[in-house]
Amino acid sequence: MHIDTRAVHAGRAPDATTGAVMPPIHLSTTFERAADGGYPTGFAYTRESNPNRMSLETALAELEGGVAAFAFASGMAAIDATLRALSPGDHVIFPDEIYYGVRHLLHTVYAPAQLQASFVDMAKLDAVRAAVRPNTRLVWAETPSNPSLKIADIEAVAAIAHASGAWCGVDNTWASPVMQNPLALGADLVMHSTTKYIGGHSDVLGGALIVREAGPLAEKLGHIQHHGGGVASPFDCWLLLRSLATLPLRVRAQTESAGKIASFLAGHAGVSRVHYPGLETHPGHAIAGRQMRGFGGMLSFEVVGGREAAFALAARLRLITRATSLGGVETLIEHRRSIEGPDSTTPDGLLRMSVGLEHADDLIDDLGAALAG
Numbered sequence: 001m002h003i004d005t006r007a008v009h010a011g012r013a014p015d016a017t018t019g020a021v022m023p024p025i026h027l028s029t030t031f032e033r034a035a036d037g038g039y040p041t042g043f044a045y046t047r048e049s050n051p052n053r054m055s056l057e058t059a060l061a062e063l064e065g066g067v068a069a070f071a072f073a074s075g076m077a078a079i080d081a082t083l084r085a086l087s088p089g090d091h092v093i094f095p096d097e098i099y100y101g102v103r104h105l106l107h108t109v110y111a112p113a114q115l116q117a118s119f120v121d122m123a124k125l126d127a128v129r130a131a132v133r134p135n136t137r138l139v140w141a142e143t144p145s146n147p148s149l150k151i152a153d154i155e156a157v158a159a160i161a162h163a164s165g166a167w168c169g170v171d172n173t174w175a176s177p178v179m180q181n182p183l184a185l186g187a188d189l190v191m192h193s194t195t196k197y198i199g200g201h202s203d204v205l206g207g208a209l210i211v212r213e214a215g216p217l218a219e220k221l222g223h224i225q226h227h228g229g230g231v232a233s234p235f236d237c238w239l240l241l242r243s244l245a246t247l248p249l250r251v252r253a254q255t256e257s258a259g260k261i262a263s264f265l266a267g268h269a270g271v272s273r274v275h276y277p278g279l280e281t282h283p284g285h286a287i288a289g290r291q292m293r294g295f296g297g298m299l300s301f302e303v304v305g306g307r308e309a310a311f312a313l314a315a316r317l318r319l320i321t322r323a324t325s326l327g328g329v330e331t332l333i334e335h336r337r338s339i340e341g342p343d344s345t346t347p348d349g350l351l352r353m354s355v356g357l358e359h360a361d362d363l364i365d366d367l368g369a370a371l372a373g
């Protein structure tokens, strides 16, 4: 069945008691026990499980081709749960261009003895191989990466991880399940900041983990979700399930516009470099073409004149909003280096764009006028 159909129907059924076609929101934190002490509906307490969370998790597992999903209160809570599934002293290989929040989490919350970390260019498989240690337990990829859209070959990275007895996890936030399914390429775990494309309207914060198979990883993550308690609320789960129905339509439209905008910027004298895997000049173009069903709605570009010119350009935009985050219906632009802090390796003239659902011509007009000064 096509993803458009699954996105509408996965995790949904008319409400058994009222016939409501759209699911009710179950805010109750607790559920009645039977006289014999059992839980006839299977629900006991909302931190453990909740009907809205179950619906969302069922849908996410189906869209990513996994056996189970775990919904969290944010993308970072989902990543933190993954790291807590490891044992003290384990080693993790991360991409050098990982979402900067993960680097901060590792450096400020985890002690070095708790978790050893290497950061490598995941587009270079030799670098990944060279980073493997006897205690490597997780290889984490983020593709396309944030903010310069580097592409990692998921199948090859998963093979390296498995040859070393490690799990392979992929942050699939930027591609969304519409454009890429890492589990089908051999990854063991997919992570989403559901705040982004899955939520799609910049009004809900969430995260999710989806596992390829039942086993120790799935059990550990379920245990951490239940006992760590960083779960997504029933209302957030309801909003996310509602948004899933339009995910394929939104992401395809955003991808089409991003391709047009990338071509426009690539031909503009005021732009020194465009990072978009859909461009033939992008180093990851061939791999992205193989493992993705489209190149996605995110791009970044470097403005001639560096930091000052990038800020000035963003200030002249009339339609495109200056704000962090991505995946919403509105187009956002952001100077990444100034948000990433002192450790940032992002070029000073780089602006990142999350392309929304406005008409591509209007967005190009806005960029063109701002670039003209």
Ligand SMILES: Cc1ncc(COP(=O)(O)O)c(C=O)c1O
Pocket: 074, 075, 076, 077, 099, 101, 142, 146, 171, 173, 174, 193, 194, 195, 205, 206, 207, 325
């Ligand atoms: C690729 C990626 N992963 C993870 C996160 C963290 O997600 P959240 O902000 O929902 O905690 C983000 C947030 O921007 C992201 O872009």
